[in-house]
Amino acid sequence: MTAPGQYEEVDLDDLDVEEALALAKEGGAQVPDGSGATGGSPAVPPPSPRGGSRDSREQGQHTAGTASGATGGTAAGTSRAGTAAGHGHHKATLWPEARALAGRAPRRPDAPVSVSLDAALGLVLAAPLAALTDLPSFDTSAMDGWAVAGPGPWAVRAEGILAGHAEPEPLTDGEAVRIATGARIPQDVTAVIRSEHGRTDEKERLHATREVVPGQDIRPRGQECRSGDPLLQRGTVVTPAVLGLAAAAGYDTVSALPRPRAEVLVLGDELLTEGLPHDGLIRDALGPMLPSWLRALGADVIAVRRLGDDADALRKALKNSDADLVVTTGGTAAGPVDHVHPTLRRIGAELLVDGVKVRPGHPMLLARTKENQHLVGLPGNPLAAVSGLLTLAEPLLRTLAGRAAPETYTLPLKETVHGHPYDTRLIPVVLREDRAVPLHYNGPAMLRGIAVADALAVVPPGGARPGQELEILDLPWATAGIGVCFT
Numbered sequence: 309m310t311a312p313g314q315y316e317e318v319d320l321d322d323l324d325v326e327e328a329l330a331l332a333k334e335g336g337a338q339v340p341d342g343s344g345a346t347g348g349s350p351a352v353p354p355p356s357p358r359g360g361s362r363d364s365r366e367q368g369q370h371t372a373g374t375a376s377g378a379t380g381g382t383a384a385g386t387s388r389a390g391t392a393a394g395h396g397h398h399k400a401t402l403w404p405e406a407r408a409l410a411g412r413a414p415r416r417p418d419a420p421v422s423v424s425l426d427a428a429l430g431l432v433l434a435a436p437l438a439a440l441t442d443l444p445s446f447d448t449s450a451m452d453g454w455a456v457a458g459p460g461p462w463a464v465r466a467e468g469i470l471a472g473h474a475e476p477e478p479l480t481d482g483e484a485v486r487i488a489t490g491a492r493i494p495q496d497v498t499a500v501i502r503s504e505h506g507r508t509d510e511k512e513r514l515h516a517t518r519e520v521v522p523g524q525d526i527r528p529r530g531q532e533c534r535s536g537d538p539l540l541q542r543g544t545v546v547t548p549a550v551l552g553l554a555a556a557a558g559y560d561t562v563s564a565l566p567r568p569r570a571e572v573l574v575l576g577d578e579l580l581t582e583g584l585p586h587d588g589l590i591r592d593a594l595g596p597m598l599p600s601w602l603r604a605l606g607a608d609v610i611a612v613r614r615l616g617d618d619a620d621a622l623r624k625a626l627k628n629s630d631a632d633l634v635v636t637t638g639g640t641a642a643g644p645v646d647h648v649h650p651t652l653r654r655i656g657a658e659l660l661v662d663g664v665k666v667r668p669g670h671p672m673l674l675a676r677t678k679e680n681q682h683l684v685g686l687p688g689n690p691l692a693a694v695s696g697l698l699t700l701a702e703p704l705l706r707t708l709a710g711r712a713a714p715e716t717y718t719l720p721l722k723e724t725v726h727g728h729p730y731d732t733r734l735i736p737v738v739l740r741e742d743r744a745v746p747l748h749y750n751g752p753a754m755l756r757g758i759a760v761a762d763a764l765a766v767v768p769p770g771g772a773r774p775g776q777e778l779e780i781l782d783l784p785w786a787t788a789g790i791g792v793c794f795t
């Protein structure tokens with residue numbers, strides 16, 4: 309899609325040379341061996357002993373592109389002016405606005421469905437959950453021991469009471485019966501004595517070795533809730549604990565909003581699905597990454613299709629898709645085979661977001677393609693695609709799924725992060741001792757940083773200083789976002 313001879317990417321087009329150099333250093337500096345592979349230790353760039361490495365050469369390209377872009381004499385200069393490429397700042401949406409807009413884009417979530425408990429994890433309750441029974445549903449022993457009536461010592465009945473049995477005979481004062489945790493308490497019981505707090509004598513009489521407080525270790529019927537009590541509000545996300553509570557309260561199914569259905573269209577003739585890169589072809593990193601990421605964001609991924617750089621195939625795929633959300637990858641820029649914009653024009657789609665003031669990922673877009681279908685166009689550079697996923701797809705799917713927006717939170721930054729002069733930056737971070745520690749290898753084409761990250765930090769235009777509070781976007785698996793995710 310990037311045409312032969314075109315600059316590979318000139319994302320830093322608005323920076324002066326010094327800023328670009330600083331960013332370039334951050335994006336591709338060498339890390340000590342293994343630091344990225346040990347599961348998340350921050351990659352700390354040492355003074356670069358390998359000046360001629362591949363990474364620094366790549367970064368050199370950034371710098372060269374930027375420098376020449378600044379003189380206005382290259383493709384980068386043209387793009388900066390926002391002419392034919394259409395990526396100028398004049399129509400790009402501010403990052404917070406783009407997210408808000410994506411969250412408001414869907415007109416309505418689907419009608420609720422009745423879902424069995426084993427299929428409900430991660431869905432959102434479409435109706436309040438009220439108890440169908442008292443909990444506990446009978447007076448219950450909280451401990452293994454004896455149920456006793458009246459003052460002791462007590463004569464112990466021959467037969468004990470186990471959990472799961474029908475109503476036992478009432479006790480009379482002076483009587484005790486062995487009882488198991490969870491078993492029904494007979495009528496007229498004063499208290500339960502734990503096995504370790506009583507002893508029986510040779511006449512099988514029970515003596516308490518501690519004071520007996522009436523009602524001790526008895527869970528009275530309805531202690532947790534009465535039948536009909538509201539337990540959970542509409543809109544609650546079904547977590548494992550919610551599944552447990554719903555089952556305890558008598559539910560076999562819950563009324564929930566169905567998962568929004570998403571289809572992924574991977575564009576690009578240069579992509580291989582297996583083996584090593586060769587002859588200018590590279591491995592498709594997004595086909596394997598996006599479906600599970602979309603699932604983690606609450607979607608049901610109904611198809612992943614590879615369309616190459618074929619405008620007709622894209623048009624047909626859009627025409628035939630009945631997904632709530634179509635996610636395309638690549639082809640968002642203005643190269644000769646970047647078909648997303650022209651195809652959207654051709655099918656009469658309504659472009660809601662056309663570029664976002666965020667790095668990486670600024671060519672991302674959001675369109676309404678049908679009455680109840682949206683398209684999120686993710687840029688082809690893999691980290692730029694992640695940025696688009698979290699900026700546009702996440703709020704859209706959240707609304708479709710009926711989920712409330714998560715509380716936003718901030719953490720202080722561990723070390724300086726250079727900013728873009730006008731755009732927000734999203735950078736992979738690890739969270740250590742309540743601080744966000746920036747990871748390196750955060751260039752738009754790199755996944756090495758995000759692969760060990762706990763979250764993305766939102767760096768405002770102009771950059772951020774150590775100690776500055778930054779908004780943190782959790783990654784769905786890092787917050788245990790309901791393991792929906794990887795099924």
Ligand SMILES: Nc1nc2c(c(=O)[nH]1)N[C@H]1C(S)=C(S)[C@@H](COP(=O)(O)OP(=O)(O)OC[C@H]3O[C@@H](n4cnc5c(N)ncnc54)[C@H](O)[C@@H]3O)O[C@H]1N2
Pocket residue numbers: 309310316317318319383387393395574575576578579590591592593594595637638639640641642643646668669670671686687688689690692752
């Ligand atoms: N004239 C301009 N050119 C570009 C601009 C611009 O503003 N003006 N923006 C650059 C930025 S920033 C990005 S990001 C990319 C976005 O490009 P596209 O969305 O059109 O994506 P492609 O050109 O198809 O690919 C870009 C890059 O990513 C690689 N790629 C694509 N798909 C995959 C995949 N599934 N797995 C791994 N890698 C993928 C592709 O080979 C390219 O290297 O545009 C810049 N250009």
Ligand code: MOO
Pocket residue numbers: 317319666667668669670671687689691692693752753
């Ligand atoms: O920098 Mo592009 O925005 O690589 O995503």
